[in-house]
Amino acid sequence: MKQHLTHLIEEALDSLVKQGLLSSSLASIQIEATKDHQHGDFACNIALMLAKSVKQKPQDFAAKIVAAMPASPYVEKIAIAGPGFINFFLSTQSVGEVVKRIHAERNQFGRCAIGRKKRVLVEFVSSNPTGPLHVGHGRHAAFGNIVCHLLDAIGFDVASEYYVNDAGRQIDILTVSVWLRYLNALGESVPFPANAYRGEYVVTIAETIKKEHNASFAVSSQSIFTDLPKDENEGGDKELYIDAVIERAKQLLGAKYQLLLDRGLASILADIENDLTEFGVTFDRWFSEREFIATGVVDALLQKLMLSGHTYELEGATWFRSTNFGDEKDRVLVRSNGVRTYFANDIAYHLSKFERGFDLAVDIFGADHHGYVERMRGAITASGIDSERLIYLLTQFVSLYRSGKPVSMSTRAGDFVTLRELRQEVGNDAARFFYVMRKVNQHIDFDLDLAKSQSNDNPIYYVQYAYARICSVLKQLEARGLQYNEENGLANLHCLEEIHERQLLNLLARYPETIVEAAVHYEPQILTQYLRDVAACFHAYYNAHSFLVEVVSVRDARLALVLALRQVLQNGFEILGIHARESM
């Protein structure tokens, strides 16, 4: 419809050019849906934009445009209002057309092909496998998953990946944490390092290992702790101390150290994957940093960067001159001890994404990584790849509120809330909806009481209830022994003349552009907001009018409308990954 109206304006402008009233019709014509129904269904601001160049009052020029416009079967009335807007009032018949379209396209309604099958890789969560996911990761999971669905809906070829950071020092810390808890479970009395992972899950893993392997990882407490530096609580450095414990563990366990490491890692990854799967979030690939390094392609990929002339040697280390790309200081790629940094491996990983044929790489990270973005983009540019192809989306933090008070989530105190606990408390649907209801770069105050409440205050119940109510109407139809005739409904759309019906029809027509808007900006909250609007419109309609009226033509037309709405709700829910419930 927008296209049609744009075309009408174009013809009017062309005609004015021919009359010599306008020098050029080259203007970007903006047609927008009105906010207020008194302004008709669509409005155009073209007269306001061109008024200056033709040296006329916008209202006068608008009148000339309207006079030059060809007649259209869809347009019932055209009015000039306000400072010079041209308002289009459509016929009931043409507004109702959207219902036919929805009935024809079903679950395809709202999908389009503007992504042109371009390949996009979305990387998200990528949480270090050192413990269970917490509520912050949940936001990444929900957001990333929904961004994938949105991009798919507009015709991108989407793949998702979880980068498993299983090669670094923190895995060693996990391993000794598990080991010390294991020794504890065997009855050894061992001090627990200040910098080790203190969570209860470590104890659980240790106990499992004890059951599986008995005492095969046992050593005497004395052999571990002789001649170690002081830990933090003894006035020492916790970093130096934990590194010394790691070294000692490797010495004492030999080849068995790797066994222990693998066991702990596998256990945590399994937990993470299980948690995400239950949450409805799956990945096309779990990309292991360790395996990636083992293939040997990391050095080959980094060669691109090395050959760019943007790297140099200093004090035994290899540096990337990221200051050439706006970074505040240069960054180390290879440490003086010969070990590559996380950054170097990550550059190789990102280069591999483009090497593997992806046109676009979308990374979803926490806002605490923002300092990292610039140097990665620099490295990509230096390697000869257009950094426009790398998109970073940074999420802000999530705070939980219960009874109006913030829930303490200090990791140190061991009382941080896991994603699993949150899901169990409020349910997957509410968690997903609440996570993406806010702009990604805005802090979330997650109200647990609200997410659980079964009331109109709760947005997730509000939208699901709209769906359930429509289902309920259909059950009622059956209970009264009535039949719905779709063909008759679609033939009588001109009966939908109530103001609520007009508003609902216009909203339904906006669903496809809402999806495009949400997808291209990576903003799912545009969709959640739309669903809340459409639900509010429906509830008002429901309250104002009966659907199951005596007059068959009106009844069938109304049912055709609410069934179209049900389809749109279902399509939106599908993208959000929430359930369409038939009853509440």
Added chain:
RNA sequence: GCGCCCGUAGCUCAGUCGGAUAGAGCAUCGGCCUUCUAAGCCGAGGGUCAGAGGUUCGAAUCCUCUCGGGCGCGCCA
């Protein structure tokens, strides 16, 4: 100190490409159930869009500065 993000009603937040009188919900107050679910609807009050300049037909939206809040500034990951 430097960099990034944020600041909209008492509270939590919408506000599309710069458009018409800045909108919802909660809370407060007042209505609506012989009815397809009242888990809902309708109405009232409530605003210096943090502040000051600028850009223009028009600014919550774009630019500059100031104030306030969050985050980041490792040969960690």
